[in-house]
Amino acid sequence: MTTAAAQGHRDNRLLAALPADTLELLGRELKQVSLQQGAILLEPGNPVEDIYFPQTGLISLLVLTRSGDTVEAATVGREGAVGLHGGLGGRRSFTRAVTQIGGRFSTVRAEHFEHIANGSAPVRDLIMRYTEVILAEAQQIGACNAMHSGGARLCRWLLQCADRTSRDELLLTQESLAQLLGVRRTTVTLLAQALQVRGLISYRRGHIVLLDCKGLRERACECYSIMRHEKLAPALGLLF
Amino acid sequence: MPMYYFHLYDDETIVDTDGTDLIDVGAARDHAAGVARELTANSTDFLDQNWSGWTMRVHDESGLELFSLAMSNFGNGYSRR
Numbered sequence: 104m105t106t107a108a109a110q111g112h113r114d115n116r117l118l119a120a121l122p123a124d125t126l127e128l129l130g131r132e133l134k135q136v137s138l139q140q141g142a143i144l145l146e147p148g149n150p151v152e153d154i155y156f157p158q159t160g161l162i163s164l165l166v167l168t169r170s171g172d173t174v175e176a177a178t179v180g181r182e183g184a185v186g187l188h189g190g191l192g193g194r195r196s197f198t199r200a201v202t203q204i205g206g207r208f209s210t211v212r213a214e215h216f217e218h219i220a221n222g223s224a225p226v227r228d229l230i231m232r233y234t235e236v237i238l239a240e241a242q243q244i245g246a247c248n249a250m251h252s253g254g255a256r257l258c259r260w261l262l263q264c265a266d267r268t269s270r271d272e273l274l275l276t277q278e279s280l281a282q283l284l285g286v287r288r289t290t291v292t293l294l295a296q297a298l299q300v301r302g303l304i305s306y307r308r309g310h311i312v313l314l315d316c317k318g319l320r321e322r323a324c325e326c327y328s329i330m331r332h333e334k335l336a337p338a339l340g341l342l343f
Numbered sequence: 344m345p346m347y348y349f350h351l352y353d354d355e356t357i358v359d360t361d362g363t364d365l366i367d368v369g370a371a372r373d374h375a376a377g378v379a380r381e382l383t384a385n386s387t388d389f390l391d392q393n394w395s396g397w398t399m400r401v402h403d404e405s406g407l408e409l410f411s412l413a414m415s416n417f418g419n420g421y422s423r424r
Contacts, residue, residue, distance in 0.1 A: 297389065
């Protein structure tokens with residue numbers, strides 16, 4: 104594995120948490136790919152064939168209803184992975200995984216990852232720990248979607264996205280935001296305009312810039328603070 | 344299909360910059376009600392002002408106001424479902 108490739112893979116915190124010899128072993132199978140916004144990685148019921156570790160991009164896990172509506176159940180950036188449970192054997196996806204913010208991702212075939220996991224207690228442990236974290240997040244987002252206002256949820260999502268991609272400039276359409284939040288696009292337009300009027304963001308043609316993160320934090324629901332990676336894992340008794 | 348624009352008014356104006364294609368005014372009324380429910384769900388205020396002062400006014404492509412909704416008729420902090 105080249106130095107540049109190794110550093111790229113270590114931009115993902117899960118991969119960086121692996122012992123060096125395990126990452127070296129895994130590195131022979133890890134690839135770095137660039138994914139565009141909108142790329143669908145998994146559909147509900149599909150087998151998990153590849154595992155994705157975001158480096159600079161972001162993946163949303165969306166629940167689909169029979170009427171075609173969607174709402175986000177989890178957001179995965181450089182702190183996590185999509186399909187990681189594929190390392191435990193043949194698994195199928197429950198959600199649609201879609202690239203929400205394009206960027207660089209590490210990826211490995213699930214069967215290769217399973218082979219390595221079978222021979223590595225640290226890898227199996229990593230899978231279980233991360234699964235606990237993503238479950239906790241999904242539970243929190245479930246409560247958030249039911250109990251918190253659209254405006255507070257939008258502020259929460261923008262802040263999470265900025266944290267998990269290390270960017271405060273996001274390329275994201277209103278249609279995408281509407282699908283994530285489970286609301287109409289008009290609702291997103293009006294909420295985003297309100298944030299812009301207050302100087303918290305600028306929003307032009309799908310290009311969002313977070314101008315006042317402090318102001319956004321004041322308007323976000325409590326879920327943003329609860330789900331911050333550096334707080335949630337320790338709160339569950341987990342270390343990465 | 345015609346475009347409809349759903350603006351919010353109180354002391355400030357929040358402009359629907361993009362509009363939405365809908366088949367007719369009836370569909371626009373349904374859409375307006377849906378947006379109003381989503382905005383007010385689990386929320387008592389907007390831009391630090393109580394929803395009771397806000398009105399949604401729906402315009403056509405020429406800027407003509409077609410109808411309006413009082414946001415106080417929606418939500419009041421209840422779940423949007």
